[in-house]
Amino acid sequence: MTRCSHRPRWAACAKAGCLYALIVFVIGFAFGAIRVLLLMPLLGETAAVSLEAPFMLAASWNLSHRSAKKHDMLTDTNEALLMGAIALVILTLAELCTAVLLFRRTALEYFVGFWSVPGAIGLAGQLCFASFPFLQARGNRIGSSR
Secondary structure: OOOOOOOOOHHHHHHHHHHHHHHHHHHHHHHHHHHHHHHHHHHOHHHHHHHHHHHHHHHHHHHHHHHHHHOOOOOOHHHHHHHHHHHHHHHHHHHHHHHHHHOOOOHHHHHHHHHOHHHHHHHHHHHHHHHHHHHHHHHHHHHHOO
16 A cells, blocks of 8 residues: 555554654753753853753754654655654643643743743753654655665
């Protein structure tokens, strides 16, 4: 049976995106604790976030590949794009719920936080996180056509 590359497998994309987002969220929560408790008092918020970002991006890159591989979407750019979009929504909701329920911030405070320099660095990281499945699928597709 051949797959139509124009119609993504929604359930597989949702599973891959959720898996990707939730594992990255857990890692980000652990890194965030280190950032807040150890790095921020020494370096300030912007420097601490800047130091954390490359580690989160490296983890995200690897987890994106593993999740896409597990759900057989290493070369399908349509499915990878959907996986990344779902992952971004799940990650944002997880972070928003954590901010509201655990840290007693309002939803508005959470979103306004993106206007600060550390918040903008985090937002840029999240957009990279969302693009990784597509970039990897595109690269795998190009690599396999050579």
